[in-house]
Amino acid sequence: MGGSGHAHDEHKHDVTSPRLVAKQTSNLGMDAFVTAIDDGHAPQDNEHEWNISGDEGAIDFEGDSHSTHVNLRGLERDSAQVTLAEATIQMPIMETMPLSVISPIAHAPLQVVQNSPDIFQPTLPNIGTLTTDCTNKKHKRSASMSSHDDSNQCPICLEPWSSSGSHRVVSIKCGHLFGQNCIEKWFAKGKKDKTAKCPECNLVGYQKDIRFIWTKNIVAVDTSELESVRQDLREEQSARREVEKEKAKLQLAFKMGESQMLKMEREIKNLRIMNSTLLLQIEAYRAKSGITTAKRYVFNNLVAISAELQAARVMSFNPHHEMLIVSNGHGLLKISLRELSSQEYATIHCKPIRDAQCCPDGSGLLLTTSFDRTLKLTSTVRSNSTVQCFNLENPGWSCCWNNDNPQYMFCGLANDTVLMFDIRQTKAPVTRLQDHDKTGGKPLHSLIYIPRSDKSNASGLLAANFDHVFLWESNSNGESFSSGLQGNAEKARCTVFDMQIPAATCYSVSHDPMTQQVLGSFRGTSFTKHVVSALNITDGLPTLHAMRIQSGTGGQKTLARTQIFSRREQAGTASHIKTYVCAGKEDCCSLVIWGPDGEMQELENRVEWPKESVIDVQRCIQSNGKDMIAGLTERHVRLYTYE
Template identity: 30%
Template sequence: MISLLVLLATTLAAAPASMPGVHGHITSYVRNSPAEFKTSPRRTAAKVESDEDSDCCSICFEAWTNSGNHRLASLKCGHLFGQSCIEKWLKGQGGKCPQCNAKAKKGDIRVIFAKTVKMVDTTDRDRAVRELEREKQLRRKVELEAAQTRLQYELALQECNMIRTQLDRERQRKAQALTSVSGPSPSQPSCSQASSSQQARLYKFDSSIPLKGESRLLGYDAQHGTLVVSQASPNQLFPGFGVKKISAMDLRSMQYVSVHSKAIRDICFSGRVDGLMLTASIDKTLKITSLMSNTVVQTYHTPFPVWACCWNQEDNNYVYAGLQNGSVLVFDQRDTTKHVEELSPPRTRCPIVAISYVPRDPSSSLRCGGLLLGTLRGGCFWEKTSTEYRPHPLPMEGSCTSLKFEHTTRHCLASFRPDKNHNSTRHLLCELESRLVGEDGRNQCSCHVMHTFYGGSTQKLLTRSALFTSPGDPGQILVCAGDEASTSAQLWSASTAAWLQKIPTDGPVLDVCPFSINSKHQLSVLTDKLLRIYSWT
């Protein structure tokens, strides 16, 4: 058919103008011929452009399939064809893509397993995602500013409460001074009446819990309302040392949890809801135990027996171990292989009997944070900076047996045995302070004694004392310490240095621990074989 058309066109071109019949005949034939032979260039371009956007092969203009010879296939350039069509095209057209003339060969054909091929316009979605990220950044910025404002408010509130407490103390001292000079007025109660009113708001005996095994320490998990007592294993078949759990709700004895192979020297809690307990033992290990599952979850080995331990209250990932040689090891719970830092003692290598973490507080007299250590030769404060720990020896003389830190007032209570310079037990209430020295802005940390409370003339055991907020007055602080000479626990007011109460016991007091549950304030006093519970009335 094509040859015939060419012949006719040649004849028409060679025919003279006087042969109109020939021209009309040829024109009529072309006009009446099939559509594929009379398509104009403009319609052809529109057809190709339309076919490129359709779901069909651009060679045969037939829809491709997902199986068979005419299944969907592509070249390296990305254009789509039917498999049989592109194979024939590459075989006879010199190895080029029908659409972009890119070099191609039969080995470049890749079969595509797809039912349909569509391109999704994600412009609006991408724009929405960018706007969402921008809004998130603005929200985080607003939340950060709100948190900083809230922190400033809390610091200002703490400073206001501290000033109010100091003002109340000055008023009380002024009133006492006026009373001592002029005598009690008729409207004021007499000394006997004041004494009886104080006795009405002190601790009274509630119950006692007998203990099996050698008891030594007390601890309280406020998150779960559980008292723990360190003691030897009650089962002779499984020797060792662990803790006895006691419910603070009904004072009922619960499980015994085995932890160490030798005696436990210190217990402290993380304060989190997971109920993690940190224990130090003379078996040269520091262990973290979950009281929810009653199992040891982490063990750290040390070169010397561990006498004291504590958590980093600003970052619970870090724990501290005070060793018998006077050094402190810093452990990271994320690195279980070894300690991350060692703090060597600045003085003699004396055992650390107590260790407390002091958080930073820019509004207090001690602005910096760090570790407060009590040793058998005195006390020391390790200031924690962003890069290192700096030691600051404290002016504490004597053999320290207990050291407690109170966070609201940032005061510490240090207990000392009798020695050649002091013939009785001493409990020093100290206020920690720091001041900037030098051009590099370093802190010089120290402490000064606010009150001294005296006990008996003997103390053979490492009795632990307590410094806590008064249940009757949140603005007052109480001091409680065991006294071996009188076989009792003594209670003082840290604000007025007044003796308040003598709590009799059945033996030397080893540890005292105040706790509160359901708005009920209680005091636990531990001896070797008995745990006594006293309630604030």
């Protein structure tokens, strides 16, 4: 292009016209960039800047060699664009022509491209298809607004609002924020067209709805996550209140049930006392009338212990809670004789249990020892937790309580040593008892504490290994080993009894506290013998005097246990005490009871039962006077009732 602004009518298109870059103007309330680009014939390094001015109806472009006037008529705005329906470009070198579209999008410059010597065709950069059709105005405006989600900018002019002045931040009744002069102009224009609506949500609004926002800075904070957390907290608090209510109800029900249980236990105790009284009265009446009935042990029940072979080994009876405790592998199985279906298992040791003894004071403590070289105290009443654990220098084979003072316990080891422990001291044993020259140094399979009584002055710790039966005596005052012999094994006297059977080894020893009689069981290659002896003091030394010997058929391979017990029986008007021996018969897998008068009863052994020999025997006297014999096999407990 050539020429100046005063010779518009005479000047024609000049191929040397430069590329003209327009400056920015905001007089129209929007950002406008206009660039004139030649058709490529002019040198690319020849660039000149245009000055832009104008008002709401026209834009003037003035350059070094050209001047252009753009007349804007029928200006229309919607949500996405401004359409110049009848805008014309007036230039001295070209005819009047329509201007298609000028976009209000920020930083989207209008390009006026020189396509021919006489005509300039204004176009838009590559920002998508734009149209003058007004049917999509709402959709385009919302898309434009959503692209400028800035809490510090007016969504109409996209300029930062202020806290004072004409462009201060205000709100309308729908809650959206704008610059004051922008929304007032918007409503003023809408009032003329009767379409005053919020630029954001299209809610109808009026000038009177404008409210000032008194703030220095507005930043929109996303609180949706916080509200969600608060809602979760409210729900959690509500659920917790419901749980607390349910807990209170359950606690109340538990206390009521516990009170009812205590009441029923008292009633059961009274009924048992009444039952015992009635039984005594019946026995007295029978004796007075000369009525005699022969009683014997009859089969009551068969309780399964485990499906594995050699699972059970020993058992103990707790008379205070009427509970039978059976070793089962590394743990114990508790069986209530009141309700045989009530059973509970607890793991105690990490190796098979070798012996178990219930505490005589009724506290529910159980003393166990195992091949894992530990001696443990376990609570069997309210829980199955281990109360104390004592480490042993050798595997434990047997254990027992001190009946005179249950705070002390004894444990027989595999090296023929007896250790005494104090429940109040867990570091080490308080007494060590050993005399290998007398006892032979073999494992102690039986250990029984004999308290001092009126029937016998002999008291102490009765022990047995495979070769000998011997007694560790307490001091002359009858006190426990803890006071007279603590830490000093030389003061303890060991007496070995001469009750060995030729060609036989001892495999079990038991004691009857009612008669102070001792049972020693011996096994040979093809026989078993059970020797009943009386424990006395002769010339100041404890002695065992053999009273009778009960012989069993066949040998005994397993290291089983036998038991001696006494029972007061009525014969006419007189009553006397009879002592019985109970032992397993391995060749026929049965249980045999021998009486003092040579009578023998072989307890029922049904054909359908597994062929398992009896390895332990316990006599169980319940609080109602019910007399039972429990025979333990590898996988079952046989229960017999005296009727």
